[in-house]
Amino acid sequence: xxxxxxxxxxxxxxxxxxxxxxxxxxxxxxxxxxxxxxxxxxxxxxxxxxxxxxxxxxxxxxxxxxxxxxxxxxxxxxxxxxxxxxxxxxxxxxxxxxxxxxxxxxxxxxxxxxxxxxxxxxxxxxxxxxxxxxxxxxxxxxxxxxxxxxxxxxxxxxxxxxxxxxxxxxxxxxxxxxxxxxxxxxxxxxxxxxxxxxxxxxxxxxxxxxxxxxxxxxxxxxxxxxxxxxxxxxxxxxxxxxxxxxxxxxxxxxxxxxxxxxxxxxxxxxxxxxxxxxxxxxxxxxxxxxxxxxxxxxxxxxxxxxxxxxxxxxxxxxxxxxxxxxxxxxxxxxxxxxxxxxxxxxxxxxxxxxxxxxxxxxxxxxxxxxxxxxxxxxxxxxxxxxxxxxxxxxxxxxxxxxxxxxxxxxxxxxxxxxxxxxxxxxxxxxxxxxxx
Amino acid sequence: xxxxxxxxxxxxxxxxxxxxxxxxxxxxxxxxxxxxxxxxxxxxxxxxxxxxxxxxxxxxxxxxxxxxxxxxxxxxxxxxxxxxxxxxxxxxxxxxxxxxxxxxxxxxxxxxxxxxxxxxxxxxxxxxxxxxxxxxxxxxxxxxxxxxxxxxxxxxxxxxxxxxxxxxxxxxxxxxxxxxxxxxxxxxxxxxxxxxxxxxxxxxxxxxxxxxxxxxxxxxxxxxxxxxxxxxxxxxxxxxxxxxxxxxxxxxxxxxxxxxxxxxxxxxxxxxxxxxxxxxxxxxxxxxxxxxxxxxxxxxxxxxxxxxxxxxxxxxxxxxxxxxxxxxxxxxxxxxxxxxxx
Numbered sequence: 001x002x003x004x005x006x007x008x009x010x011x012x013x014x015x016x017x018x019x020x021x022x023x024x025x026x027x028x029x030x031x032x033x034x035x036x037x038x039x040x041x042x043x044x045x046x047x048x049x050x051x052x053x054x055x056x057x058x059x060x061x062x063x064x065x066x067x068x069x070x071x072x073x074x075x076x077x078x079x080x081x082x083x084x085x086x087x088x089x090x091x092x093x094x095x096x097x098x099x100x101x102x103x104x105x106x107x108x109x110x111x112x113x114x115x116x117x118x119x120x121x122x123x124x125x126x127x128x129x130x131x132x133x134x135x136x137x138x139x140x141x142x143x144x145x146x147x148x149x150x151x152x153x154x155x156x157x158x159x160x161x162x163x164x165x166x167x168x169x170x171x172x173x174x175x176x177x178x179x180x181x182x183x184x185x186x187x188x189x190x191x192x193x194x195x196x197x198x199x200x201x202x203x204x205x206x207x208x209x210x211x212x213x214x215x216x217x218x219x220x221x222x223x224x225x226x227x228x229x230x231x232x233x234x235x236x237x238x239x240x241x242x243x244x245x246x247x248x249x250x251x252x253x254x255x256x257x258x259x260x261x262x263x264x265x266x267x268x269x270x271x272x273x274x275x276x277x278x279x280x281x282x283x284x285x286x287x288x289x290x291x292x293x294x295x296x297x298x299x300x301x302x303x304x305x306x307x308x309x310x311x312x313x314x315x316x317x318x319x320x321x322x323x324x325x326x327x328x329x330x331x332x333x334x335x336x337x338x339x340x341x342x343x344x345x346x347x348x349x350x351x352x353x354x355x356x357x358x359x360x361x362x363x364x365x366x367x368x369x370x371x372x373x374x375x376x377x378x379x380x381x382x383x384x385x386x387x388x389x390x391x392x393x394x395x396x397x398x399x400x401x402x403x404x405x406x407x408x409x410x411x412x413x414x415x416x417x418x419x420x421x422x423x424x425x426x427x428x429x430x431x432x433x434x435x436x
Numbered sequence: 437x438x439x440x441x442x443x444x445x446x447x448x449x450x451x452x453x454x455x456x457x458x459x460x461x462x463x464x465x466x467x468x469x470x471x472x473x474x475x476x477x478x479x480x481x482x483x484x485x486x487x488x489x490x491x492x493x494x495x496x497x498x499x500x501x502x503x504x505x506x507x508x509x510x511x512x513x514x515x516x517x518x519x520x521x522x523x524x525x526x527x528x529x530x531x532x533x534x535x536x537x538x539x540x541x542x543x544x545x546x547x548x549x550x551x552x553x554x555x556x557x558x559x560x561x562x563x564x565x566x567x568x569x570x571x572x573x574x575x576x577x578x579x580x581x582x583x584x585x586x587x588x589x590x591x592x593x594x595x596x597x598x599x600x601x602x603x604x605x606x607x608x609x610x611x612x613x614x615x616x617x618x619x620x621x622x623x624x625x626x627x628x629x630x631x632x633x634x635x636x637x638x639x640x641x642x643x644x645x646x647x648x649x650x651x652x653x654x655x656x657x658x659x660x661x662x663x664x665x666x667x668x669x670x671x672x673x674x675x676x677x678x679x680x681x682x683x684x685x686x687x688x689x690x691x692x693x694x695x696x697x698x699x700x701x702x703x704x705x706x707x708x709x710x711x712x713x714x715x716x717x718x719x720x721x722x723x724x725x726x727x728x729x730x731x732x733x734x735x736x737x738x739x740x741x742x743x744x745x746x747x748x749x750x751x752x753x754x755x756x757x758x759x760x761x762x763x764x765x766x767x768x769x770x771x772x773x774x775x776x777x778x
Contacts, residue, residue: 052775059776063537066490067530073500077515078522081583088508089733096501097744099494104752108491108759114776115487119762162508164734394516395584404523411527415534422541432775 004393006401007079010408012375014071016368017412021065021419023367026140026185027192028058029133031223035216036126043122045434050212053431054196057423062110064419068412073099079401083382083392089164090156090171091146098142106135140188141181148177150383151374152245163386179241180374183234186227187370190332191363193224197339198360199427201353204346212431214346221343225336232333235326236292243293246384247302248311249377252318254289256303263289263301268323271315276305313379321372328366335359439738440713443506444728446745447715448708450502452701454495455566455604457756459700460693461489463612465532465559466605469552471616471627478552480767482536482778484619487763489536491756493529503715505741509583509731510715517577517585521569521592525562532558540778563608564601568592571600574654574707576719586720596653603646606639607700610680614693617684621766629684632692636681643677643703655717656710666709673702 032054039047073095076084084092109131116125155170156163165171197220200213243250250256255271255278256263267283287297294301304312335355342349382389464481472478504511515522531554539551575596578587613635616628647670650656660666676698683692711717715731718724732738771777 056775059537060541063534067533070493070497070529071526073497073504074515074522074526077500077504077511078519079516081512081516084504084512085509085583088504088511089737092501092504092506092508092511092733093737093741096498096505096741099498099501100745100748100752103497104491104494104748105755107494108752108756111487111490112759112762115483115763115771115774117774117776118770159734165737165740168736168740394512394519395582396516396519400519404519407523407527411530415530418534418538422538425541 001398001402003079003396003398003401004390006398006405007075007393008389010079010401010405011072011075013405013408013412014068014075016371017408017416018065018068018072019368019371020364020416021061021068022140023184023188023191023363024061024195025058025065026133026136026188027190028054028061028195029129029136029192030189031192031196031220032058033126033129033133034219036129040122040126046211046215049431049434050216053212054216056426057195057199059114060419060422060426064415066107068415071408077394079394079396080382080392081394083387085162086387086392087149087153087156087163087383089162090149093165094142094146094149094171098139098146102135102138102142104135106132106139109135137185137188140185144180144184145172145174145177147374148174148180151180151378152176153383153386163383175241176245179234179238183231183238183370184367186230186234187363187367190224190227190231191367193220193227194332194356194359194363196220197224197356198358201356202427203430205350205353205357207347209431210347217346218343221336221339224332225340228329228333228336232329235329239292240295243301246378248304248307248313249318249373250293251302251304251307252313252315252377253322253373254301255315255319256289256301257305259300259303259306261290261298261300262287263293263299265289265292269319271319273312273315311380313377318373318377321369321376324369325366325373328362328369332359332362332366439735439742440728440732442742443732443738444712444715445708446742447499447502447506448705450495450499452704452708454492454499455608455700455704456697457492457495458489459563459608459697460612460615461485461492462559462563463608463610464616465555465612466563466609467613467616467628467631468559469556471613471624471631473623473627475548476772477620477624479540479772479778480620480624481616482539482555483767483771484616486536486778488759490533491759493533496529502741502745506733506738507715507726507728507731508733510726513579513583513726514573514577514716516583517579517587518569518592520589521565525565528558528561528565530558532562536778560605563605567601567604568597570604570707571597573716574600574650574656574711576654576717576725578719579724580718580720581724596649599642599646599649603639603642603703606635606642607696607703609635610639611693611696611700614680614684614689614696617689618693618764619767625766629689632684633681636684640677647706650710654710656707659710659712669702669705669709673699673706676702 032051035047035054036051039051109128113128113132116128120128149171152174153163154174155165155167157166196216200217203209203213204217255266255269257276264284264286265288266278266281269278270280271278289301290299291297293299304315339352342352346353378384380388380390382392464485468478468481472481535551535554535558539548572592579585610632613628613632617625617632620628676695680692680695680699683695713727713729714725715728716726
């Protein structure tokens with residue numbers, strides 16, 4: 001086996017697992033900070049009980065997010081040493097800034113939040129949660145800037161056999177990175193909102209703790225509606241940018257083989273990369289791809305056949321991933337808009353509540369699918385146009401990677417199961433009883 | 437001083453602060469099965485580091501991140517050469533973090549036993565492996581001019597490497613026991629004090645042997661003989677080590693904890709100064725050594741990162757000191773009664 005292939009599998013497994021927890025941390029932290037602020041302002045116990053209930057679920061998730069994140073920072077060195085040497089000047093700095101500017105703040109203050117209930121005033125305690133929420137989202141921003149450099153490298157020159165920084169401002173204002181930020185951050189809030197709505201729906205269907213969960217549901221619905229629309233809108237902008245900067249990714253997202261004007265969108269297709277065509281195509285809308293990619297029905301869209309074979313990304317996963325993300329995104333927008341009209345009649349809308357309960361996994365699937373598009377669609381490049389993934393690995397033995405990969409799968413599988421079990425247990429225990 | 441030299445010492449400082457802060461967490465986890473007799477003892481121990489360990493661990497992330505940013509070639513070669521030990525450390529840290537959070541979630545002896553074992557392993561293994569890894573770095577690692585590793589992971593467990601591991605474990609045990617002497621009360625406190633004293637008695641000969649062995653196994657002493665003023669670091673180190681005992685005897689546990697912390701920082705600096713200018717020496721050929729001068733980032737990156745670090749690290753230190761101050765008092769029953777407590 002090829003160590004680079006195993007390292008890719010390992011990195012994919014580790015990041016995708018890590019990203020089960022990250023968006024929930026980002027989204028829930030903001031929503032919990034909002035709830036706790038309500039408590040600090042009004043002194044109403046219901047908001048305290050809300051904060052504590054969602055906080056308990058948040059912390060289980062947070063623990064898994066933190067421990068699975070640490071390994072990622074070191075995997076660039078362990079498994080991708082050629083890459084690290086080549087772009088460390090820029091990429092490494094962004095990771096170091098993330099740690100010193102944001103992650104320190106988040107990790108130090110989460111400890112204070114957990115153990116500081118009796119040591120701080122209600123207002124100070126709520127402020128601590130805001131610091132956690134802001135720091136967490138700042139962390140995400142720096143990581144997305146680092147990813148933005150891999151997608152669309154800017155602000156560098158090739159010198160001394162590596163990419164060296166020439167313009168730091170260009171790196172942090174990279175258009176690709178900014179579009180990722182305005183897409184992923186609201187998507188994470190949306191995911192947090194769906195989590196809260198789903199669990200609240202379960203309690204509302206059972207007609208237990210109605211006050212807490214109705215209030216929680218409405219807060220999440222408000223945030224969810226805004227974020228669903230915002231995520232869709234920023235996704236569209238992101239798509240237009242990708243069409244310009246990464247034509248191969250766009251072509252793979254749409255399984256688009258022939259370069260043409262008035263390029264159609266195919267709703268469903270089964271792409272066959274070796275035959276350079278789609279075996280099955282269902283539902284073609286002429287000009288739609290040109291419109292979505294360039295906001296012009298007549299624009300020319302490059303097809304995969306005009307991209308050298310060794311620079312084409314894997315088509316099937318990119319194509320399916322993109323459809324999954326967009327389909328589920330649209331579904332979530334629909335649910336949020338419908339929910340907005342039912343916001344004062346939640347108890348009379350059991351079907352809607354049931355749908356929301358079963359929709360808890362939807363934003364997770366959409367986000368993971370979105371990352372598949374982003375990362376697989378960038379292949380065969382590790383840094384777009386600059387370095388190929390095949391040249392980026394460490395000079396290590398396949399057996400080493402195989403052992404650690406098995407370790408990751410076993411340990412993460414186990415932790416994931418324990419985490420889900422504990423979250424489910426805490427959900428079932430419900431909020432604390434009302435006390436005065 | 438040159439930018440690269442400044443970064444070399446910042447690099448050393450970040451590792452030192454990581455060992456200083458997370459060091460007592462590792463120490464507590466290591467002595468956890470020994471002095472934590474009852475479930476309540478154990479909870480006191482876990483809650484004594486509960487609010488702080490997460491922030492402490494970020495020093496590791498920052499040390500790693502800064503290695504990546506300032507010395508990308510070192511980051512690439514160090515972590516790919518030491519692939520297996522680093523993976524072991526990372527898995528251990530995963531288990532420690534999760535165990536701390538999850539242990540108290542279910543009241544069942546089997547559940548708690550499993551996480552207790554993982555807390556011990558997740559603390560002891562990193563302490564040992566960091567010691568082994570750094571001692572081996574002091575000796576040099578068998579990698580060539582292309583960054584290709586020619587060694588065998590098991591050979592890291594050579595006598596000098598193991599000595600480094602023992603030194604780290606004992607340092608952290610003393611440091612952790614000193615923190616428990618501050619945070620515990622009653623029997624547990626007495627056991628912590630006794631543990632600190634016993635571990636200190638073992639630490640002194642191990643430290644002396646390590647310094648002597650370094651003469652034979654490494655080139656660390658060369659810089660000291662070139663610049664004899666540097667012997668001050670060693671003298672201070674000895675003074676800090678001795679003062680631990682002095683303060684413990686006087687029952688001044690905060691001072692003893694500061695002294696053990698200072699000892700850890702100075703021990704790290706003993707090695708870092710000896711290494712200069714190499715960050716990652718090759719045992720095959722000194723010309724392949726990765727040094728502050730041949731493995732660093734571009735001057736622009738070093739400048740920008742220096743600005744970031746000089747602004748933000750002092751801020752981090754301020755709010756972490758505030759966090760320590762907030763949680764400096766002994767653990768009470770009220771603390772243990774908190775819903776969120778471990």
